[in-house]
Amino acid sequence: GDSVTQMEGPVTLSEEAFLTINCTYTATGYPSLFWYVQYPGEGLQLLLKATKADDKGSNKGFEATYRKETTSFHLEKGSVQVSDSAVYFCALHASGGSYIPTFGRGTSLIVHP
Amino acid sequence: DGGITQSPKYLFRKEGQNVTLSCEQNLNHDAMYWYRQDPGQGLRLIYYSQIVNDFQKGDIAEGYSVSREKKESFPLTVTSAQKNPTAFYLCASSIVGRDYDKNIQYFGAGTRLSVL
Numbered sequence: 001g002d003s004v005t006q007m008e009g010p011v012t013l014s015e016e017a018f019l020t021i022n023c024t025y026t027a028t029g030y031p032s033l034f035w036y037v038q039y040p041g042e043g044l045q046l047l048l049k050a051t052k053a054d055d056k057g058s059n060k061g062f063e064a065t066y067r068k069e070t071t072s073f074h075l076e077k078g079s080v081q082v083s084d085s086a087v088y089f090c091a092l093h094a095s096g097g098s099y100i101p102t103f104g105r106g107t108s109l110i111v112h113p
Numbered sequence: 114d115g116g117i118t119q120s121p122k123y124l125f126r127k128e129g130q131n132v133t134l135s136c137e138q139n140l141n142h143d144a145m146y147w148y149r150q151d152p153g154q155g156l157r158l159i160y161y162s163q164i165v166n167d168f169q170k171g172d173i174a175e176g177y178s179v180s181r182e183k184k185e186s187f188p189l190t191v192t193s194a195q196k197n198p199t200a201f202y203l204c205a206s207s208i209v210g211r212d213y214d215k216n217i218q219y220f221g222a223g224t225r226l227s228v229l
Contacts, residue, residue: 034217043117043203043220044156087153097143099163099209099216105155 002027004090006104008076011091013080013111021075023090024065031092033066033073034101038087085111115140119221121203125229126191126198134224136204141224143209145187146218150201162187163209166208191226201225
């Protein structure tokens, strides 16, 4: 079946550091890929998405590129802020039309001033 | 503002008691979902519903029940059969369709359930 694997956290960075959170997936066909973010005590919200190979999703300074050859969708940000501290979830929607997403386990990011 | 409202924010259950978590949405979405979140385990799907009066079990439905009598509402009951109910519960909704954008999930702020 479909699966999403994320790097384990917590990822701890100083403010203005470069961020990478790795995400790889297993799926048949051509899934769509998503990053969701969960701030402390809240639900998840969509951060960015990419629907086909080589697409780059971006939002709030975060970027991720859909790499079909490496089945990856790594999240990056050039300069993190304390307010970016949250849990980040990588997810996919299978190309077969399933409306149930497959989520990774989440990666906690802690940014220190 | 459109969105998903979950209540209560915190809930305490006594042993042998059933408790019901509320989820209401005014986004006019067809599908609604319940997830359980435990530390380090990500999200696990409990139940989901695509249309009124129909719902399907997810990966961990045992000890839970739901109803979908109205499009806007999808309450979750945690029954006494659920022996380890302490967790953060998230409700979500989405439009349903072949376009991937229609399957983006919108989440409520969650209910934290603890056992007394």
